[in-house]
Amino acid sequence: MRISQRAERIEPFYVMEVAKAAQTMAREVAHTDRPMLFLNIGEPDFTAPPLVQEAAVRAVRAGATQYTQATGLSELRERISGWYRQRFGVEVPARRIVVTAGASAALQLACLTLVEAGDEILLPDPSYPCNRHFVTAAGGDAVLVPTTAAERFQLSAEKVEAAWTDKTRGVLLASPSNPTGTSIAPDELRRIHEVVTRRGGVTLIDEIYLGLSYDDAFAQTALAIDDQVISINSFSKYFNMTGWRLGWLVVPEALVPVVERLAQNLFICASTISQYAALACFEPESITEYERRRAEFKARRDWFIPQLDALGLKVPVMPDGAFYAWADCSGMAAKLGVSGSWDFAFEVMKRAHLAITPGRDFGTADTGRFVRFSTASSMAHLEESIARLRALAA
Numbered sequence: 001m002r003i004s005q006r007a008e009r010i011e012p013f014y015v016m017e018v019a020k021a022a023q024t025m026a027r028e029v030a031h032t033d034r035p036m037l038f039l040n041i042g043e044p045d046f047t048a049p050p051l052v053q054e055a056a057v058r059a060v061r062a063g064a065t066q067y068t069q070a071t072g073l074s075e076l077r078e079r080i081s082g083w084y085r086q087r088f089g090v091e092v093p094a095r096r097i098v099v100t101a102g103a104s105a106a107l108q109l110a111c112l113t114l115v116e117a118g119d120e121i122l123l124p125d126p127s128y129p130c131n132r133h134f135v136t137a138a139g140g141d142a143v144l145v146p147t148t149a150a151e152r153f154q155l156s157a158e159k160v161e162a163a164w165t166d167k168t169r170g171v172l173l174a175s176p177s178n179p180t181g182t183s184i185a186p187d188e189l190r191r192i193h194e195v196v197t198r199r200g201g202v203t204l205i206d207e208i209y210l211g212l213s214y215d216d217a218f219a220q221t222a223l224a225i226d227d228q229v230i231s232i233n234s235f236s237k238y239f240n241m242t243g244w245r246l247g248w249l250v251v252p253e254a255l256v257p258v259v260e261r262l263a264q265n266l267f268i269c270a271s272t273i274s275q276y277a278a279l280a281c282f283e284p285e286s287i288t289e290y291e292r293r294r295a296e297f298k299a300r301r302d303w304f305i306p307q308l309d310a311l312g313l314k315v316p317v318m319p320d321g322a323f324y325a326w327a328d329c330s331g332m333a334a335k336l337g338v339s340g341s342w343d344f345a346f347e348v349m350k351r352a353h354l355a356i357t358p359g360r361d362f363g364t365a366d367t368g369r370f371v372r373f374s375t376a377s378s379m380a381h382l383e384e385s386i387a388r389l390r391a392l393a394a
């Protein structure tokens with residue numbers, strides 16, 4: 001059967017291959033004194049807090065399970081708008097918010113709305129692989145621009161200007177980023193947006209980890225810069241609801257009917273049960289719990305990163321958000337007699353029963369030297385992981 005060019009151009013998500021191998025290994029070592037530890041997983045180890053769970057059960061019992069409007073429950077759009085007001089001091093009218101099936105659907109809608117066949121979208125290297133695949137799936141060309149630690153592994157206005165061609169349509173950024181947990185400084189973001197606007201392009205920014213910010217210097221939404229910025233967000237990370245498949249998109253007013261039309265056709269709506277549940281995310285009791293969990297994520301980062309550094313797994317930029325550590329493994333790989341982060345990740349899996357993610361998925365520039373650790377795991381697991389890595393390095 002002939003496969004579409006579009007599908008052929010999407011690369012595999014290598015993280016999943018590593019995860020599959022880790023699962024197989026986990027079964028083999030389950031009953032040993034060193035069962036598998038998973039620091040490869042990019043989702044919170046917490047689940048939705050009690051009020052959110054109860055709201056979901058209430059929605060099911062009340063039979064509130066019909067389709068909603070394609071743009072989402074108006075009450076939920078209002079709550080999200082209120083969240084921008086309270087947390088970031090930014091006015092984002094509910095009518096500009098479109099509720100989606102996770103950030104993934106929001107990214108698809110944004111790309112399908114804006115990307116024409118052959119358009120180029122600039123993304124930082126390294127970055128979350130699916131983001132470039134959403135561009136490809138929409139017929140565009142994702143252009144990875146190599147970044148450095150000095151740039152916090154983010155694009156700069158200068159690099160955007162230099163990479164811009166006649167075909168460039170815009171930038172797709174993520175702040176804080178997966179895999180680095182680093183954000184774009186607000187002044188730099190403003191400058192990037194100025195370049196993009198001057199060139200007649202669009203600034204798309206994935207702010208899925210914005211709720212998990214640990215540094216006030218970066219904890220601001222790009223929507224504060226300009227209402228022409230398109231921001232993607234989610235209930236997956238800060239709100240701990242990965243499997244509930246709920247997110248949102250903020251677009252300029254003129255784009256709402258277009259996105260709505262696409263959403264009606266492609267998805268009808270996001271999960272109704274999840275939408276009713278998510279209303280409870282914004283109750284003071286839930287926010288208190290989310291803030292406690294954010295503090296826990298920060299405490300893990302503060303402990304874990306210096307430990308990696310001490311082992312020679314240098315994290316060149318302290319993450320200011322999310323739950324990742326992007327570490328240079330070249331020194332330790334050489335010690336273990338392997339070269340490259342792909343082989344290093346498998347060696348660590350085999351010898352320490354520890355699953356981590358090699359850089360390969362996230363780009364091509366320097367990703368052969370880097371691995372991603374996720375700190376979305378308990379302190380006990382993080383401590384045990386460090387102990388095993390220390391033993392390996394000895």
Ligand SMILES: Cc1ncc(COP(=O)(O)O)c(C=O)c1O
Nearest residue numbers: 042102103104128178234236247
């Ligand atoms: C940067 C980034 N964007 C988007 C997503 C997709 O998230 P969602 O679960 O909201 O679809 C992820 C998931 O890990 C991510 O890391």
